[in-house]
Amino acid sequence: MELGVAKQEVMGLTGDEAVAYAVKQVDPDIVAAYPITPQTIIVERFSEYVADGLVNTEFVPVESEHSALSTCVGAAAAGARAFTATASQGLALMWEILYIAASMRLPIVMAVVNRALSAPINIHCDHSDTMGARDSGWIQLYCENSQEAYDTTIQAWRIAEHPDVQLPVMVTLDGFVLSHTLESVRVLPDDVVKRFVGQRRYIRVVGHEYKEVPLVLDPENPLTLGAFGMYTHYFEYKRQQAEAMEKAKRVIEEVGREYGGISGRTYGLIHPYRLEDAEVALIGLGSTMGTAKIVVDRLRQEGMKIGLIRIRSFRPFPREELLKSLSHVKAIGVLDRAMSFGAYGGPLFMEMRSLFYDEESRPLISDYIYGLGGRDMPIKLLEDVARDVKRNADRGRVAEPIRYVGLRE
């Protein structure tokens, strides 16, 4: 059914509140959460909705982030829609269960406010928390602003529960820059959101006592979930996860397009900006790419042929889309807000370098590690980065492959 763009109200919301409001409209069966340091306001706002009777959700205020995700695993296996939110140390504490949730193919949705990992204890923004979880089997969608955090939280259920996917989804938003900053957010009417997310869907198990049954804990059709899988079975599980992740690319785009139909805001795997004739491109994740658009506009006025790509879906990694969009670019500057100690560059740099290995013409790629622990990344520094990438393009080689931006040295 084509609904057409719905009438939308503009609300003043922080990123945290935008996520909480979206979850309220989705009205999942359970929300389980714990306020480790640093804590986010998402769950505080949501518990107000619970206290005021505005949702049907069972709110489970657990005793740790580990239990928050464990509770979501039990709930999702029992057939429920489950949500949790965390940040930084909390995500680190969940690490063990991240893999289990993904491997058990449970479509849990989790908002992660990107914040630095200890030590030193910090609480401010960087991407080291979710980058550490990039191999856990969760879909990772990075938001640029609070509007997108709202929009993506709604889309996340459709992506997670799609029959070809059935994987958990992390919706990430930058700590403080988005989570604590008030923004005008256009929100859809409740009924439009309800219709968009629909009912939860399940993996169909074929051949359970000669029947086809949903993959859920149901006394009528007893299934064993989370069994012991040795070398005879484990590997196939992993292969199927990889396949689901691959299929998720198409689903993320489809859902993003369909969402555009009801909201006027369409989303994809990557969001290029002024890239058509660009010789130089900046690549990165999250809110910094909003600032980078201003930098692109300014440098364009000077005559620099520059554009950018904001990667929205880091997992699955949009390989084909990036190759296609960047085929004409001479030099790329990668913005990494996380480190992989001992590796050659940050996590996104490694992906980008590997991406072009098989290509006949490869752009010059340099890495700019920035903003760790909430260090500011103002327009001036981004301009320096852009000019550095341009210099690489002009001289035809990368002068300094890995640079730290905004660091006292």
Add this chain to the structure above:
Amino acid sequence: MGEEKLTLKDLAAKPDLLAPGHRMCAGCVSASVARMVMKATRGPTIVATATGCLEVATTILPYTAWRVPWIHNAFENVAATASGIESALKAMKRRGALKYEHVDIIAFGGDGGTYDIGFQALSGILERGHDLLYVLYDNEAYMNTGIQRSGGTPYCAWTTTSPAGKVIPGKPQWKKPIAHIVVEHRAAYVATASPAYPLDLIKKVRRGLEAEGPAFLHVIAPCTRGWRFPTNMGIKLARLAVQTCLFPLWEAWWEDGHPVYKLSGPSEAIARRPEMKKPVEEYLKPQGRFAHLFKPERKEELLRRIQEGIDREWSLLLKRAGFA
């Protein structure tokens, strides 16, 4: 209360929900405990199991021994997992999306997953008051991983991480009083049970399921591999644990702001006739994990301390249960 229906004759006729053919060890008492627990179910039931012997050996892909919906998540989080199931069903029922009037939820955890790494999650479900039954099958060490000591391992017991050495004679610490700690959480129902008294165990499972709120059943589960005894002695040791008052049988619940402790049949009999109480040596001697207390020479001081420890705990329980 459905208790009058719980006769051994009827229970024997009830199909096993833990099917035979699983790969628990020959002589494993934990398997018998799980089977007895499942005999006590009263309707639609979902089971969650912590990582451990019971989980590993009953669900080796592509097989399963469970005839009920069953889930394993990880080692330390069976309580949280079960609380998620309970909360999910509550929410789905509220929406009219649940096809059952009620579903019982049973969580199985071993001593490692309950006393130690799962303790926080257990405390959490007790505090939040989830309506489910937690069954601790206590074989007193990390048996699945190779007999390492746990908070449930008794004083002086040999394990692979509390070896009986020349200087340190097995585990230097006492067993954590887990069931009493659970009682102090104001749990709806707490009981101890031994598979040597199956009807008592099964009735307690049923009471735990009937209780509104969190229920906790602590079951002693002798392990042939870890305790070092012949495979035909498990139930006998489970009986001796009760007869020596090392593992007395009781139930507890709260009434008018006070804990009510009630001794169960075999332990109540000893309370009334203390001369029935057997010396702990009868329990220790058949077990290889205590062999260093008797060979090459008797460790009189340690044996005395063990007996005193048991006597102390037993008299404390007698006071709680209104004897003495």
